Amino acid sequence: MGTERKRKVSLFDVVDDPAAKMAKTNGGRADGGCAVANNLINRWNGKPYSQRYHEILEKRKTLPVWHQKEEFLQVLKDNQTLILVGETGSGKTTQIPQFVLEAVDIETPDKRRKMMVACTQPRRVAAMSVSRRVAEEMDVNIGEEVGYSIRFEDCSSARTVLKYLTDGMLLREAMTDPLLERYKVIVLDEAHERTLATDVLFGLLKEVLRNRPDLKLVVMSATLEAEKFQGYFNGAPLMKVPGRLHPVEIFYTQEPERDYLEAAIRTVVQIHMCEPSGDILVFLTGEEEIEDACRKINKEVSNMGDQVGPVKVVPLYSTLPPAMQQKIFEPAPPPLKEVRVESLLVSPISKASAHQRSGRAGRTQPGKCFRLYTEKSFNNDLQPQTYPEILRSNLANTVLILKKLGIDDLVHFDFMDPPAPETLMRALEVLNYLGALDDDGNLTKLGEIMSEFPLDPQMSKMLVVSPEFNCSNEILSISAMLSVPNCFVRPREAQKAADEAKARFGHIDGDHLTLLNVYHAYKQNNEDSSWCYDNFVNHRALKSADNVRQQLVRIMARFNLKLCSTDFNSREYYVNIRKAMLAGYFMQVAHLERSGHYLTVKDNQVVHLHPSNCLDHKPEWVIYNEYVLTSRNFIRTVTDIRGEWLVDIAPHYYDLSNFPQCEAKRVLERLYKKREKEKEEARSRK
DNA sequence: GAGCACTGC
Numbered sequence: 001m002g003t004e005r006k007r008k009v010s011l012f013d014v015v016d017d018p019a020a021k022m023a024k025t026n027g028g029r030a031d032g033g034c035a036v037a038n039n040l041i042n043r044w045n046g047k048p049y050s051q052r053y054h055e056i057l058e059k060r061k062t063l064p065v066w067h068q069k070e071e072f073l074q075v076l077k078d079n080q081t082l083i084l085v086g087e088t089g090s091g092k093t094t095q096i097p098q099f100v101l102e103a104v105d106i107e108t109p110d111k112r113r114k115m116m117v118a119c120t121q122p123r124r125v126a127a128m129s130v131s132r133r134v135a136e137e138m139d140v141n142i143g144e145e146v147g148y149s150i151r152f153e154d155c156s157s158a159r160t161v162l163k164y165l166t167d168g169m170l171l172r173e174a175m176t177d178p179l180l181e182r183y184k185v186i187v188l189d190e191a192h193e194r195t196l197a198t199d200v201l202f203g204l205l206k207e208v209l210r211n212r213p214d215l216k217l218v219v220m221s222a223t224l225e226a227e228k229f230q231g232y233f234n235g236a237p238l239m240k241v242p243g244r245l246h247p248v249e250i251f252y253t254q255e256p257e258r259d260y261l262e263a264a265i266r267t268v269v270q271i272h273m274c275e276p277s278g279d280i281l282v283f284l285t286g287e288e289e290i291e292d293a294c295r296k297i298n299k300e301v302s303n304m305g306d307q308v309g310p311v312k313v314v315p316l317y318s319t320l321p322p323a324m325q326q327k328i329f330e331p332a333p334p335p336l337k338e339v340r341v342e343s344l345l346v347s348p349i350s351k352a353s354a355h356q357r358s359g360r361a362g363r364t365q366p367g368k369c370f371r372l373y374t375e376k377s378f379n380n381d382l383q384p385q386t387y388p389e390i391l392r393s394n395l396a397n398t399v400l401i402l403k404k405l406g407i408d409d410l411v412h413f414d415f416m417d418p419p420a421p422e423t424l425m426r427a428l429e430v431l432n433y434l435g436a437l438d439d440d441g442n443l444t445k446l447g448e449i450m451s452e453f454p455l456d457p458q459m460s461k462m463l464v465v466s467p468e469f470n471c472s473n474e475i476l477s478i479s480a481m482l483s484v485p486n487c488f489v490r491p492r493e494a495q496k497a498a499d500e501a502k503a504r505f506g507h508i509d510g511d512h513l514t515l516l517n518v519y520h521a522y523k524q525n526n527e528d529s530s531w532c533y534d535n536f537v538n539h540r541a542l543k544s545a546d547n548v549r550q551q552l553v554r555i556m557a558r559f560n561l562k563l564c565s566t567d568f569n570s571r572e573y574y575v576n577i578r579k580a581m582l583a584g585y586f587m588q589v590a591h592l593e594r595s596g597h598y599l600t601v602k603d604n605q606v607v608h609l610h611p612s613n614c615l616d617h618k619p620e621w622v623i624y625n626e627y628v629l630t631s632r633n634f635i636r637t638v639t640d641i642r643g644e645w646l647v648d649i650a651p652h653y654y655d656l657s658n659f660p661q662c663e664a665k666r667v668l669e670r671l672y673k674k675r676e677k678e679k680e681e682a683r684s685r686k
Numbered sequence: 687g688a689g690c691a692c693t694g695c
Contacts, residue, residue, distance in 0.1 A: 123693070151695055168694040197694065285691055317692085389693090397695090454695035490689090551695095611688040630690060 044138060044145040044161065053139040060137060063091030064242045065099075072096070072239060073103045076185075080209055081217045081236040085226040087243025092220050093119070093126075093189055094134050100185045100218065101162050115184040116160060120167040122195045124150040125316070131155075131164035138162075151454070152547055167197035171204075175404050175451065179208055185216045191229065192221040194388035194417075196398060202232065203414045204405060232416045246366040248358050252375040261289055263372045265296050271370070272301060273308050277337055278365065287317045287485070311337045354378065388417050395419060396457045399427040400436060403443045404451035433587060433653050434461045449559050453552065455479060462584025463552065464561060469580035471573075472556065473565045474516055478581070480549035481515040482625055482637065487541040488612075494536075501536040506614040509574060510639025512581060512625070514614050519545065579649060582641050585623045586650035590635055591664040592620050598635065600627070601654075601664060610636035620667075621646070647671045 042049050060066065065086060075082050076099075086092035097119045106115040121127040131148035140146055147156030149165040156163050165173075167188070174180055186205065191198055205217055219229055219236075230238050257263040264282055271280055284290050294313045301311045358369035371378065390398070399410060407413050410424050431437040434457055436447030443451070450460035459479050466475035481487065490498040505521065507513035522542045525531040532539035556563065566573045582589075590598040590607055596618075598607045607627065609615070613636075621643050624635035646654050647668065656672065659665045 166694060172695060195694070288691065401695095485691090608687090628690085631688070634688085 042139050045140050047139075049139050053137075056137050060091070060095065063095060064089070065091045065095045068239065068241055069095075069099055072099055075237050075239060076100065076103065076216065076218070079237055080213070080215070081219070081233045083219045083221065083226050083229050083233065083236050083238045084241065085221055085223070085238065086241035087222055089246075090241040090243055092241060093121075093130055094137065096218060096220065097162055097164075097187055098134065098138065100187065100216075104184050104216070106161055106184050113158060114161050116182055117162045117185045117187065118170060118180075118183045119162070119164050119187040119189055120170050120198070120201070121164060122167055122190050122193050122198065124166055126190075127164040127166050127169075128153075128155075131162075134162065134164070152551065167195055167201060171197045171200055171401065172454075174201075174204060175401065178406060179212055180205075180215070181212075183215065185218065187218040187220060189220045190222065191219050192223040192225055194390070196389045196393060199388055199390045199416060200398060200402065202416050204407075206233070206414055207407075228416070248367045248369050250358055250369045250371065252371050252378065253373060256374055256377065257372050260372050261293060265293055265300065267370050267372065268297050269300050269304075271368075272311055272337055273304075275368070277309070278367075280337070290315045290317050309337055351378065390415065390419055391417055395423055395427040396430045397455075399424065400431055400447065400451045400457055403431075403437065403441075404448065408441070430587065431457060433650075434458065434584070436461070449561075452555055452558070455483065455552075458584040458588070459483075460584075462581050463556070464559075465583045466580045467562045467564055469576045469583070470564050470566045471576045471580050472561065472563050474577045475580050476549050476552050476556070476563075477519045477545075478512050478516050478577070479552060480545040481519055482512075483548045484541045484545045485538070487515070487518060487538045487545070489536045489538050491536075498536040501534075502614070504535075507574075508614075508616050509578065510615060510622070511613055511637040512639045513574060513577065515637075516577070518542070522546075578639060578641050579645055581639065582623055582645050582649050585625070586646065586653050588624050588627075588635075589641070589646065590622050590624060590638075591667070592618055592622075593663050598622070599662065599664065600635075604660065604662060605633060607633045607635045609638055610634040612636065613638055615640065643667055643671050644675070647675055 040048055042053075065072070072084070084092060084096065097117050101117050104117070106117070108115055119130075121130065127148045127150050131146055132142050135142040135144075135146040138146055142148075143155040144157055144159050146162045147154075147160040147164075149156055149163055149169050151166070151169065170180075170186070180186065188198060188201060188205075191202075209215055209217060217233075219233065221229060226238055226240075230236055253263070261284070264284065268280055268282060282293065284293060294315050297311065297313050301308060354371065358371075373381075402410060402413065410428070411421060428437060428441060431447065432439065432441075434447075434450070436444060436450050436457060438444050446461075446464060449464050450457055453460040453463060455463070459482065463472070463475055463479055466472040469475075488498070488502050502514075505514050505517045507517055518537055519542070521535070522532065522537070527543070527546070529539040532542060553563070566576045587602055589601045591601060592598055598609065599605065600607055605627075607624075609618070609622070610628065611634075615638065617640075619640035621641050622635070622638040623641050625637035626635070628634045628636050654668055656665055656668055659668070
C-alpha cells in the first residue's frame, strides 16, 4: 500500500469569500445570478434567504472547520480521496457536506435531476437530526434539497442534493446501484467507529473510485487512527481540524464502582445539587437500564424537594420512536436542569470512545466529564480503539451482500482489517448449505433473493421457501417478531403476573409459535397499547415488528413470493410452520441425549434450554434461534421439531458419512433406514 | 430454572 505517497496538508487560514465561490459555482444559470452572487437568493431553491439563515451563518463561521474551508476545498479539488480528522465540536458533520456541495458540479445532462452528495452515519438518530439541522442551515425544507434516508423512512426527493443516510443504507443502495452513480461525493462520517457497514463500504468504495474517476470520497474520523486510513487509501491526504470549542475537565472515581448504574444516578444527583445549570449526558448500555435510571433520577430529585431545582430527564435509545429521540435536541427551558440518558456503545468502551464521549461535554460551553472508573483502570484496562466489528462478527450476511455486490474473490477483497480466512470460509459454507451459493461459490437465484432481505441468511431462507410450506404469512410474522427486541415485559414488582400473562400466549411446541400467538393477539386487539400494557408485552416492540413485517412483505412481493396460510383448523397448520422454520434453521438444531442434556448438531456442544422457554416437555429435537453464553450455554427461542423432517428437508446437511459418531447420528441412521423402507414399500405396491 | 442489555439493514 502506497504509504510512501503520504502527504500531510499544512494548516493555514484563508480569508473566506463565499459570495465569489457561489457566483462561480452557480454556473450559467440566468435566473437571478446576480442576487445569488450577492447572497440574497438561495441557489438551491431560488428563494430569498431568511433572516434566520444569516444569523445561523454567522454562528457557523465560528466553527473550527470554517477556518480551513478554503484549504479543504483545495485538497478536495486536487484529490479523489481525502481523510479528515476532526474531533467532536469541530463542526465537520454539518459543515463539510455543505462545503462539498458548494464546490462540486452536480449538474447532469438531465436538467431535472442533479447528482447528490451523501454523508453516512452509523446511527439513525444522527442521520435524521443532522440532516434536519443542515436543512435549517441551508434554509431549505427537510426532505427537499436536504434529506435523509434510514430504514423505514426515506425523507428525500428528486430535488435532494445532500442526503444523510446510515452506512447500512448506503450499502443496501450499492446493491442496486453498484457504482453509486447518483452520487458525486460520498462522505463517510464517524469512520473510526468501524461498523461492519463502514468497513465493507471502505473496500467497496475503493473499487468504485477506480471505476469512477469523477467520484470523490471524504473519510471523516474523530480519532488518530487516521494514519491507518491514510495507508489504506493509498496515501490520501490527511487534514486535521482542531477539536472541541471549550475545555472539558475530566474526573475519575477513587475506587472502582461496584454498581455503575447506582453510581451514575448518584453522580447525576450530585452534579444537579452542586454544579451550575446546564445539561448532563449519561451513557448507559440498554433500554431497561435507561428507563430505570430516568425513573430513579426523577424520584431522587423530587425527594429532595425545594432544596434543588427541577430536573427534566430525557431518555434516548434506538427503539424509541424517532419523534421521541428528537426530543433530546430541544433546548431545556432556562430554569430547568436537564439530564439526557443515552445509550450508544456497549462497554467496556475504548479509550478512543471515552475520549470522544468526554468531548460531548464541551460542545456548547466548558464542561466536566465524570468517569465512573478509576484513572488507573482507564490507563490499563481500556483498549486504545474499539475493535472493528468485522473482526468479531459472524459474516454470513456480509458475505452474501458482498457476493450480491459482485465481489467474487472474498479472500482478496481489500478489507482494511481482513477477517480471518476461517471466518470467511465458515460464512461461505453456511451460505452453500442454505443454497445461496453453489459449489463454486457463485450466487444462486435463491441467494440473490435472500440477499435482498435485511435479515440473517437463515431467516431469509425460511422466508423465501415458506410459500412452499404454505405458511408465508406466519413465517413473516415470526421473522418480524424475531427481528425486534424481546417483547415480553417482566417488571420486578409484577413478575408473577407477567409470567402468567406470558403463559397465556404459550404454545407447547415452542417459543417461535408463542411469538406468533402474541403477534396474532396484538393484531386481534387492534394494536391497542393498553391491551399490551395489561398483557405485559412491549407495545413499542410489537409496533416495530409490524413495521418490519410490512417491509418484508414488500420484499416478498417484489419477488412474486406468494402470501399464504394453511387452514388454521388443519392439523398441518403448525406442522407446516415448523417445517418451514427448519428449512432455514437446520444448522441450529440440538438433540436430547439419553443423559438428559442437549447437544448441538453443528458442533456437539452441551447446551441448555433457556429458562424463558415455554415448552412443557423436553423434545427430542429442537431448533433454536440463538445460542447465548451467560451463566451457562443456553439456546434461546426453541421449537420442537421431528427428526424425520431433518432427513426430509436437509439431507445435504444431515449427510451421515461426514457425521461424528454420536447418539444423534444413530437416531438419524434409523430414520434414514425407515425412509428407505417406506420408499421400497411404495415402489412394490406399484 | 435464570435472566445480560446494543447498533444497522
